[in-house]
Amino acid sequence: MRWKKIxxxxxxxxxxxxxxxxxxxxxxxxxxxxxGKEMADGGYLIDGKAYIPAREAGGVVxxxxxxxxxxxxxxxxxxxxxxxxxFGNVNVGKLKIKVLTQVDSLTDDIxxxxxxxxxxxxxxxxxxxxELGGSKKEDFWFPTSEFTYDFKDSGKYRVxxxxxxxxxSDYVLVAEKVITALD
Numbered sequence: 201m202r203w204k205k206i207x208x209x210x211x212x213x214x215x216x217x218x219x220x221x222x223x224x225x226x227x228x229x230x231x232x233x234x235x236g237k238e239m240a241d242g243g244y245l246i247d248g249k250a251y252i253p254a255r256e257a258g259g260v261v262x263x264x265x266x267x268x269x270x271x272x273x274x275x276x277x278x279x280x281x282x283x284x285x286x287f288g289n290v291n292v293g294k295l296k297i298k299v300l301t302q303v304d305s306l307t308d309d310i311x312x313x314x315x316x317x318x319x320x321x322x323x324x325x326x327x328x329x330x331e332l333g334g335s336k337k338e339d340f341w342f343p344t345s346e347f348t349y350d351f352k353d354s355g356k357y358r359v360x361x362x363x364x365x366x367x368x369s370d371y372v373l374v375a376e377k378v379i380t381a382l383d
Contacts, residue, residue: 227245228244230244232250240256241255254271257273259374260273260310260372270308272307272310272365274304274306275304275305276302276375278301280359281297281298281299287379289381290379292352292354295349297346297347298345298346300342300344303342305338307338310332311367311369312331312363312371314328314330314361315327315344317349317358319357327349328344328347342361353381356378357378357380358376359379361373361375
């Protein structure tokens with residue numbers, strides 16, 4: 201009788217260990233990069249398909265509670281001007297610039313937009329924002345006023361375009377343009 205209990209325990213533990221190993225191999229954690237940056241939450245490989253969290257896809261993510269997830273990420277083009285000249289790289293120092301953003305394929309109402317610059321150290325400076333009052337504009341331009349920015353250090357500066365989906369929500373980055381400041 202005792203040997204039957206031992207055999208049963210060995211069989212049960214063998215099955216449990218095998219199923220845990222199988223589950224681990226089916227749900228493999230992935231490291232995922234987007235535009236040269238590793239995504240914080242990464243992703244999973246399940247049954248041969250890669251899955252990433254919706255917020256990592258970029259854009260404004262909303263969930264209606266019934267299982268419907270919506271990702272709002274319009275097509276955005278950012279053009280940088282110094283006077284009437286388009287530029288991408290600069291020398292370290294102060295420069296008068298203007299940012300022109302073209303937005304198209306916007307499918308939902310939004311409350312506001314803004315442009316901000318992030319320096320190589322990660323400090324963010326808001327440049328200009330505009331409340332849109334929840335109006336639906338499928339295609340529009342958002343030009344900033346001319347401003348002076350101090351590119352203090354050499355490195356990569358990121359000009360970001362942000363959308364606020366509703367009045368009480370936070371701004372979400374939907375597009376960015378990189379400026380390299382050279383010594």
